[in-house]
Amino acid sequence: MTSARRALAQVVPGARRVLDENWTGSSTVPSRGLYPHQWSWDSAFIAIGSRHLSVRRAQRELETLLTAQWDDGRIPHIVYNPAVPPGAYFPGPDFWRPSTGNTGAPPGVATSGIIQPPVHALACLLVHHADPRASVRSGFLARTYPRLAAWHRYLTDRRDLGGGGLVAVVHPWEPGMDNSPCWDAPLARVEPVPPETFQRADLDHGAATDRPTNLDYGRYVRLAADYRDGGYRDGGYEDRPGADRPGAPAFVVEDPGVNALLIASEHALAEIAQSVGADPRPHHAGAARLTAALLDRLWDPAAGLFLCRDVVGGGLIPELSAAGLLPLLVPELPRATVDALLRTAAGEHFGLGTSVRLVPSYDLRGRVFDPSRYWRGPAWFNVNWLLERGLRLHGAVPEADALRAAALEVAAASGFAEYVDPYTEEARGTRDFSWTAALALDLAV
Numbered sequence: 422m423t424s425a426r427r428a429l430a431q432v433v434p435g436a437r438r439v440l441d442e443n444w445t446g447s448s449t450v451p452s453r454g455l456y457p458h459q460w461s462w463d464s465a466f467i468a469i470g471s472r473h474l475s476v477r478r479a480q481r482e483l484e485t486l487l488t489a490q491w492d493d494g495r496i497p498h499i500v501y502n503p504a505v506p507p508g509a510y511f512p513g514p515d516f517w518r519p520s521t522g523n524t525g526a527p528p529g530v531a532t533s534g535i536i537q538p539p540v541h542a543l544a545c546l547l548v549h550h551a552d553p554r555a556s557v558r559s560g561f562l563a564r565t566y567p568r569l570a571a572w573h574r575y576l577t578d579r580r581d582l583g584g585g586g587l588v589a590v591v592h593p594w595e596p597g598m599d600n601s602p603c604w605d606a607p608l609a610r611v612e613p614v615p616p617e618t619f620q621r622a623d624l625d626h627g628a629a630t631d632r633p634t635n636l637d638y639g640r641y642v643r644l645a646a647d648y649r650d651g652g653y654r655d656g657g658y659e660d661r662p663g664a665d666r667p668g669a670p671a672f673v674v675e676d677p678g679v680n681a682l683l684i685a686s687e688h689a690l691a692e693i694a695q696s697v698g699a700d701p702r703p704h705h706a707g708a709a710r711l712t713a714a715l716l717d718r719l720w721d722p723a724a725g726l727f728l729c730r731d732v733v734g735g736g737l738i739p740e741l742s743a744a745g746l747l748p749l750l751v752p753e754l755p756r757a758t759v760d761a762l763l764r765t766a767a768g769e770h771f772g773l774g775t776s777v778r779l780v781p782s783y784d785l786r787g788r789v790f791d792p793s794r795y796w797r798g799p800a801w802f803n804v805n806w807l808l809e810r811g812l813r814l815h816g817a818v819p820e821a822d823a824l825r826a827a828a829l830e831v832a833a834a835s836g837f838a839e840y841v842d843p844y845t846e847e848a849r850g851t852r853d854f855s856w857t858a859a860l861a862l863d864l865a866v
């Protein structure tokens with residue numbers, strides 16, 4: 422049997438086992454030990470895979486998350502499982518409660534107050550595609566469409582903090598790539614809280630060398646606490662007295678991955694709108710506006726890559742992250758931009774198909790590249806799944822096929838690792854990780 426066939430034969434039963442073991446009855450934990458609650462973009466990726474096992478379960482996954490949506494439309498990045506002891510994950514549910522009381526969070530559900538990338542409309546559409554008749558019969562799209570539309574409205578109306586038509590994130594946990602070197606400069610301005618004021622739980626389950634540092638955590642806690650204490654207010658600081666704009670977040674970044682996913686999801690929402698008899702045109706128009714803003718504000722022709730913009734400090738951040746390749750998911754990207762991205766993906770910084778088989782999260786030649794440490798170099802399966810989709814979308818079929826084969830092989834061989842060393846393909850982080858299993862399953866079938 423060839424290694425590709427062996428991988429395929431292992432992936433389907435292995436992925437099913439992981440997803441079954443991590444299913445709680447209403448959603449799926451990313452991993453039983455390290456991440457014992459529901460995470461927003463994890464659930465979107467998980468549903469994309471679990472639709473091949475059970476469409477009803479995939480629908481439930483997404484609807485459990487959408488039930489935790491706040492009044493302002495935001496989908497929180499964590500929905501806490503009340504059955505899990507509070508100390509099992511830091512920060513726990515109590516951390517996010519503001520002293521001022523009401524946040525617009527739904528009653529009876531404990532959630533965080535920050536967000537994650539908007540992959541949800543794309544996930545809902547793909548779950549619908551798995552069995553359109555059952556989906557129409559159960560009213561899945563009709564129920565989810567208004568919530569997804571409110572979510573996108575929150576992002577475009579409340580999170581355009583840079584004023585240039587893109588969504589900004591206010592915490593490194595929001596773009597999902599927690600300790601990306603792109604955040605080093607903006608984070609350097611943040612005064613960390615003292616280490617004795619919080620108790621990390623992640624190091625009980627993961628090697629310290631694979632995880633963010635204590636200094637990173639001190640800054641994550643400071644930013645999250647400030648946002649909470651400001652009542653999760655987005656924008657509107659300009660009218661406040663004081664030169665340092667009290668209440669304004671210290672970390673405001675426009676990330677190409679987050680915005681590319683919103684564009685892909687806005688197109689998916691147009692298709693969902695059409696299916697439920699609503700007008701798809703506003704969604705297409707929204708996607709076109711975001712695409713123009715993405716090209717205008719984040720494209721760097723010299724790098725041949727989309728970069729992050731530091732809204733507080735000003736200017737593009739000169740670090741090359743795999744997030745900058747994710748605009749390949751955008752259908753209306755100009756051909757010259759697509760070609761430049763393909764050259765960058767295969768070039769010395771990402772080495773795809775030349776020095777590595779899976780794209781690393783960060784520049785292989787970067788100043789702080791580390792093949793083991795979380796989002797500072799390792800290859801992640803969600804990023805590679807998105808890239809595979811983007812390559813296929815723009816006709817790079819041999820590259821997409823090679824990436825698919827490698828992802829399947831490495832997912833199975835690594836025990837469905839959270840991430841892998843991009844050179845050796847050895848497992849890093851936790852094992853039996855849900856989105857690795859789900860997305861491998863999606864690539865396998």
Ligand code: 2M8
Nearest residue numbers: 451456460462463594597598599623
């Ligand atoms: C990681 O983030 C959480 C905080 O949200 C953590 O480090 O505890 C990231 O990899 C993020 O992208 C992911 O959604 C989450 C759960 O898998 O873990």
